[in-house]
Amino acid sequence: MTALLLIDIQQGLQEMEFYGTERSNPNAEANCQKILNVFREKKWPIFHVQHCSTNPASPLHPSKAGNDFHPLVKPLENEPIIQKNVNSAFIGTDLETRLKSRDISNLVIVGLTTEHCISTSVRMAANLGFKVTLISDATAAFDKIGVDGKRLGADIIHNAALANLKDEFAQVTNTTTLLKELID
């Protein structure tokens, strides 16, 4: 069985100045919503992962409005929410147990950010034995300053992160292709 994992699609991740100076894929949240809608129609399992930062300055700290889900992907009452406070959705949570107890072996993963929580959760999901499909345009990255002090743009960070995950940890596809496969 296949489940959809929506990771950290929260309002706080709109606060650009906390995370970088630019972001890739402005349509990531809209694409996540399209995929979520199909999983809802099909009544397939959905898990919303919510980052609850332990850093009081973080827009994702539970005391902040930014901790709330992005309006496009707000969980319905019957949809489980997995709260985490590290990058991996599998550390400090019962996500692995929940997935395995429901015989879920395939995961479609979307959310934020490509280079931090998505990369970490995809890597760990794959190493735990799940077959992962990552949706390239339903995730997004922020730019970074490299160890040499030079800036690496959001698109380079996004593309390099996906290239590292591709084949080794996940099949990488895009929203249009996924939706075509799911609806066919």
Next chain:
Amino acid sequence: MTALLLIDIQQGLQEMEFYGTERSNPNAEANCQKILNVFREKKWPIFHVQHCSTNPASPLHPSKAGNDFHPLVKPLENEPIIQKNVNSAFIGTDLETRLKSRDISNLVIVGLTTEHCISTSVRMAANLGFKVTLISDATAAFDKIGVDGKRLGADIIHNAALANLKDEFAQVTNTTTLLKELID
């Protein structure tokens, strides 16, 4: 207490054609040896992580000569070897238990490759609560083909992987700086 984790520094990772077309940091193994020597002199804990691929075609499959450690960092008889068959040194192994039972909370991590097993193990180590120092020139990356079909060079893959780990998962420093700190 601080331990040194040497990850996948094995002969098979010299087989360029299996992994890409170019590699960053040709001196990575020599730098790993320098750091290993200091940990040996100080009698600080050392763990050799050995990738035992389940893919019979992989140079790191246990049936292949490439599964053996690189000559510069061959384990001594009393140094523990942690065998793994996924990217993370913490999945399917007792590494976390061993570290915690010896009160090791700080890890210096070196080895191969920056973008696959190093990135995965550093991320998971940090998320499990270890304080990680990653040595930028004691790890190396291969080039990759992106999801758009364009090649991303080994240096870009290396620099982007380090930029993503820096501050979020690890303190990133280089061999010279680390050795100065350790020897002072």
